[in-house]
Amino acid sequence: MIAMLYTKKSPDEFYTYGYKRMEILAALTNALFLLFLSFSLAVEALHAFVQDESEHKHYLIVSAVTNLLVNLLGVWFFRSYARIRITYRKAEDMNYHSIFLHVLADSIRSAGLILASWLLTLGVKNAETLCLGLVAIAVFLVVMPLFKATAGILLQMTPGTMSSSILNKCLRQIKSLEGVLEPRSRFWEMVPGFVVGSITVQVKAGTNEQKLLKHIHSVYNDIGIKDLTVQIDPQP
Template sequence: MERSNVSKQRFLIVTLLNVLITVVEIIGGLVSGSLALLSDAFHNLGDSISIVLGYFAQVISGRPENRRRTYGYRRAEILSAMANSIFLIVVSIALIVEAIKRFSHPEHINGRIMLIVAIIGLIANLVSAQLLHSGSHDSLNVKATYLHVLSDALSSIAVIFGGVILMFFNITWLDPTLTILVALYIAKEALPIIKQTLSILMQSSPDLDYEAIKHDLMQVPGVVGVHHVHAWTIDEHRIVFSAHLNCHDMMLSEVEKIYLQVEKILNDKYDIKHVTLQAECQRGRDEELFNPPIDHDKLC
C-alpha cells in the first residue's frame, strides 16, 4: 500500500482555517460565556500545532535511508501520531475537569452568539476534514490529524445544539454536559491510535499466521526447516521479516534461487516486502520457530 501524501497546500489551508476558527471562537466564547465554545477554541489552537507537526513528520518520513537511519525516517510519522493522540487525551481530561467545575458554578450563556460562532466553526472544520480525508485511511499520522479536525466538527455540532436550546431555555447544566460528552468522544477516538503506535514503537509482531508461513516456506524445494523467525513493523504498512532456513547441502547459487522463491511467497501472500534470510544446513535444525526465552539463571 502506498503511503499517504497529503499536499503542502492542503496542510497550509487546514492550518489557516484552524487559526481562524480559534480566534473567532475565543472571542465568541468570552462574549457568550460558553465553556464549550472556549474549550473548542483551545482545542483548535492545539490542532493548528498538531497539523503543522503532522506535515513536518510527513516530510521527514520521506527522507531516504542512510548510515545513521538504515530503515529511514518513517517512524517520524508514528511519533507524530502518538504525540497528537496524547495531546487529545490531555485536552479531553482538562475539558472534563473544567466542565465539572461549571456544574458547581454555572454561568449565564448567550445562546445566539454561541450558535453563530459554532456554525462558522463547523463549516471550517468540515472543509478541513474533507481536505485530509483522502490521506486518513493509510497513514496514522494523517489519521491522528484528521481526528483532531473531525472531533472539532463534532464539538461544533454539539455547541450548535446547545446554542439553539439556550436561546429559548436557561439550562445551566447543558453547556458543561455537552463539553463532557465531546471530550469522552475525543478520548475514545484517540486511544486506539496510541495503542497502535505504542505497538509499532515496541516492535510488536504484526498479525501474521506464522504457522501458515512456515508451512508455505517448507513447500519450497530444498527447504527442510524454518526457525529463528522475527517480524516487526517500521510503520503501519511496512513489515520487516527475518528467518533462518535449513536447506540441503548445496551451492550458494542454488540457495539464491530458494531465496527468490521465499521472497515471492512472502511478498505475494503476506505483503512482506523487506525480507532477510539466513541459510543453514544442520545448525539450528531442532530449534523452534521462535527462539525460547533466555534462562538467565543458567548463565550465572
C-alpha cells in the first residue's frame, strides 16, 4: 500500500523518472518473502522427516480451513491476476500480481496442512513431510517468474520484450552511417512497458552531428524506444 501511494508522487529533482519503481521494489520484496517461505517449509519438511512424526498429528483444522477460505476469497478478488506468468504492462501489474501470489501461496500452505492431517488419520507414513515438501516446491515454482521479472528490471537487464536481434540490427544501421566509427549502446526497462536507453557514438571529425542525432532517434523510435540519450564523441 505504501508503494502504491508513493507512485502517485510526481517526478522531482532527485527522482526525475518518478517513483513508479517503488511498486516493482514492493513486488520483489514480496517475491523474496515467498521464496523464504518456500525454504522454511522445506526445512520444516526435513525436520518432520528426521523426528517422530507422531508428535505432529494434531493440526488446527478449523484454523487451517478458515484460513484457506479467507485466502480463496482473496484469490477471487485478484482473479484478473490469477496466472503464474502474465505479461506486465505497467508497474502496478507486478505489485498486484505479487499480492495475488502471496495469497495463493498461503492458500496452498493451508491446503497442504489440511491434506497432511487427513492423510495422517488414514495412517499414511511421512504424510507431513510429503505435504510440506510439495507445498514448498509449489510455492517456489509459482513465485520464481515474478522474482526473475522484478529482479531483471531493477538490475537493468536488457528487456525481454525486445529481442537482441532487433537491437543489433539498429546498431548495425547506425554503424553503417557515414562518419560513424564505433557505436555502443545499452537498454533497460525503467518500468514494464517503458524502455529507456543510452548510446555513445564515436564519429569522425567534421561529421554532421545534428543530422546523425536525428537519424539515431528515428531508428530507435521505430522500435518503440522514445527515451534515448545519445552522446556523440568526435575523434580528432
